[in-house]
Amino acid sequence: MMSLLRRFRPQNLAPEVPNGARLAPAWDFHCHLLPAVDDGLRSLEETRAAIAGLSTLGYRGAVLTPHIYPGVYDNTSDRLRDAFQALRQEIEAGFTLHLAAEYFADAALFRAIEQDDILYLKLGNQKIVLVEFPTMMPNPAGMDVLLQLRRAGYQPVLAHVERYRYVQLEQSLWLPRLERSGAWLQCDIGSLVGQYGPHPQAFARALLDQELPTLWGTDLHRVAQLERYVAPGLAVLTKSGHRINAALEALAA
Template identity: 35%
Template sequence: MFGFFKKKKTLKELIPQNFIDIHSHLLYGLDDGSKSLQETKSLIADLNSFGFTQFITTPHTTPLVWENTKDQILDRYEKVRTELNMSESELRVASEYLIDDSFLKRLENEKLLTLKDNYVLIEMSYINPPIQLYEIIMELNSQGYQPVLAHPERYNFYKNDYDSFKRLKNAGCLFQMNMLSSTNYYGSGITAIADYLLKENMYDFAGSDVHHQKHINAFNAEIKLKNIDTFEALLIKNSFFKQ
């Protein structure tokens, strides 16, 4: 009887030691993430206190919004790493690429910044998927990239459309869950979708997607998932990116 009222663990309590984060916006001044070196330093310190020890930070590359070039991202990364005296294993850099109608042209003209080897983090618009979605995934695969779709649970156009998730997986897309989706941070509906994808073992990795202090504070929230054991196992899968 008393087990029914047992307090659920918070997100920060479930994070394994030496956790490797593969999705964040810690490089200041590039997008809607950190705004200053001091904020970057503070965010990293807070994440370190939760058990994070390595970061592959992923500033947005979003046409017409955050027009970050590869050189701009790499320059800011080297500046931050030097200023914070972090090793290349502690802080690495990739990008979170918005896949839209212009993405195929980008693929033709530049080598993408990857999480590791050929693993590239991609996202879609929250309004609708690109018309050429499956053509883009096919082209990424044909060029040797392994697409990792960021936070599939957050695309509301796939709500209750679970066949689309399966089709994406069958097309060769890996899934990265946002850790805060476990806490109702984005809403209970998003958490419910994340729970379904966990139950179906469709996630491959997890990421913090930390932008600011509000995200950090949310790590103190209780887990709202039914499939907590699967979520904990998912966090351990990030060890694939250990350096």
């Protein structure tokens, strides 16, 4: 793990506000820290290094959201719960982990809703579920998935909304539709500094200016992202003056 940590020397980019409290989020929502289950971190060593880096940036904990995407990442709720419990036994106290999932909007998610087999973040009386849309072309089932989750008592969160090309191009159509669906919007912190290119960057900054994202996440897949994208992205967030991830302040450590 020391070799991974030596590559990551983040500066403290989260400025202090007048009352001494940090504007940077204490909780990461949307990351792939659960090792060897999807395209995220590949080993326990990488996960430990990532947690050390997140702690350095001021995070106290994270909501893990491994992919559930049949045919691509054939995870099940039970398999991910078992992997999560094994990880918790290996992680030192002081950084709190919660398990949810990143669901692709497809027919399998409708079945999971019907079977009440959903991994979600419990937040007070709310059940928070992260949903991913296709990147380039809209999925006919996408909006129906968000509405069905709401009817079933869940609070859907649309993952990295700034990265969907069709939403970027037709904001006046999509943003009102998403608002009517009741879904929260989540953006990736790295998008603010160009991690996914200029179009997501411009859109993420526009959404930040409008205070539209409810949640910001690292969407962390590799330790190197912390220094290259997350730390400078956090600097942009903290300079905005907005409270970041205020919805997660009720999470117990």
